[in-house]
Amino acid sequence: MNNTIFHHKQTAHCESGVISNLLGHHGLKISEPMAFGIGAGLFFAHLPFIKVNGVPGTTYRIWPGAISQRVCKRLGVKMEAAKFSTPAKGMAALDDVIEAGIPVGLLSSVYYLPYFPASYRFHFNAHNLVVYGKKEGQYLVSDPVMDTVTEIDPDSLVQARFAKGFPAPKGKMYYPVHVPANASFRQPIKEGIQQTCHYMLKVPLPMFGVSGIRFLANRVKSYPEKVGDRKATLYLGNVIRMQEEIGTGGAGFRFLYAAFLQEAAEMLQKDELGKLAGELTKTGDLWRNFAFAAGRVCKSRAADTVSYKDLSEMLLQCAASEDAFFRKLAQVKW
Template sequence: MNNHQFRHRQTAHCESGVISNLLGHYGLQISEPMAFGIGAGLFFGHLPFVKVNGVPGTTYRIWPGAIFQRVCKRLGVKMELAKFSTPEKGMAALDKVIDTGTPVGLLSSVYYLPYFPPSYRFHFNAHNLVVYGKREGQYLVSDPVMDTVTEIDPVSLAQARFAKGFPAPKGKMYYPVHVPDKASFEKPIKEGIEQTCHYMLKIPFPMFGVKGIRFLAKRVKDYPEKAGERKAGLYLGNVIRMQEEIGTGGAGFRFVYAAFLQEAATLLNKQELSLLAGELTKVGDLWRNFAFSAGRVCKSRSADNVSYRELSEMLLQCAAAEETFFRKLAQVRF
């Protein structure tokens, strides 16, 4: 493994950003959108029975860790992965690996990262970052969502790695032990696209994919009646928060995937992927408009049934646009 200086690049989303930065360190150049696409990161799920801080959960991307596993598998990268029972063991293991000059990916809670502004520090336990060395007792951090490298003290890092709550990171760390010099992206792109289309169109449960967006639309319409005014605002607020703040959010993930299709179009010389990238950007705009209108409803403080009905209509529009898009994408022949 080479020990040249770790190169930090800011990215839109932590998991695909860490993949891009870590593999790039070993000479396998992969952009963040390409990692997101090959890892089939685009997804939708609304889980009323999975409460996050008492509020139903909504996700616009695949579950944490999945992008990483898929990219490694599809590109032939081998990762060493470890979790720990105590912070002492976890920190000792980290020190041992970075002493060899190997950058290490870590799972952490945003809440305990002091370099984040206070308004961004909330209990989100699936944030990925890279520690690539140590200087004067401080750990050197490449956090892909920050514009420059930064530092963190051992106490805060241990707290972030061993935060309580769901999902508990348990000090999870990972680093490459084998990275191929060259990798063909053709088959991985095709597999990533097929998997994304399957998840968005074919999961039989109503909470996932395009069906999941319609499922949420129906529930949003009934929020004022079924949940009451205060809870309706909370529930809606969380839908937007998951969309706009966690990672890059729902609309943002659509834009990242569009960038992946654009890159894939050039790599595979497939013009239709480029046209589909343009369509998906328009879908991303629909999500942005929804978030903007939902934000206004949340702030207006009145559980106005009319506006919740309108938001429900906007979600149905997003669902229709995504269904059309994914049906076209599923028909692209490679």
């Protein structure tokens, strides 16, 4: 395997960033937006029956792990992955692999990563990072959302890898064992786009895709009456946080997916994809406007001008824009 120096590259999102950095280390150059798009990372779901820290779950991306799995399958990469029953087994396995000079992707909880500022440390158990070595008892970390490499002590790393809660990371680690020297991106791009369109337009349940955005819009409108002002603020705040903090890159990954379409347009010389990238950027602006207005409502700065009904209307506008966009994207001729 490749024992060259690991080059850290900051990215917008952890999972697509880690897969981009790991594959790049082994000679397969793939940008983060391209990994996100081939992995069909863009999604939407609002799941009021699944509570995360007592708040209904909202996600703007596909479930954790899916992006990496799809990228590897579509590009012919073989990834070794394992979970562990005890921290001792998990740390011993990690040490064995990094001693062989192989960078390792890890699943972790943000809460136990001491290099994050306190305000960013909360119980989110699906954060991906790379450990690429060990020095004087400290693990060398390339966390793609950080601007530079860092270190972590063994105790904190154990806590992060074996955090309790949902989903429990169980010490998951993964690393490439076969990376093709050359890979064609055309078919993987096509498959990634078609899968994203399917999930956004055709899942026959109201909580998912474009229908899910409308579903959330209808619930937001009645938050104050249904759950009271305090919970309404908490629920709304989580929708924004998942969009602008967990959905790093902005607007719930819409800007990141637009960057993928722009890169795909240039790589495949399909101007149509470039035009659609511009349309999705405008949709991203609608999401940003929603987040700004909702944030002011949460801080009670716009109680007299912006209502929950207004926010609901903004979400419906996002849904209409995404509906039109994905229908056009689904009709691209290959």
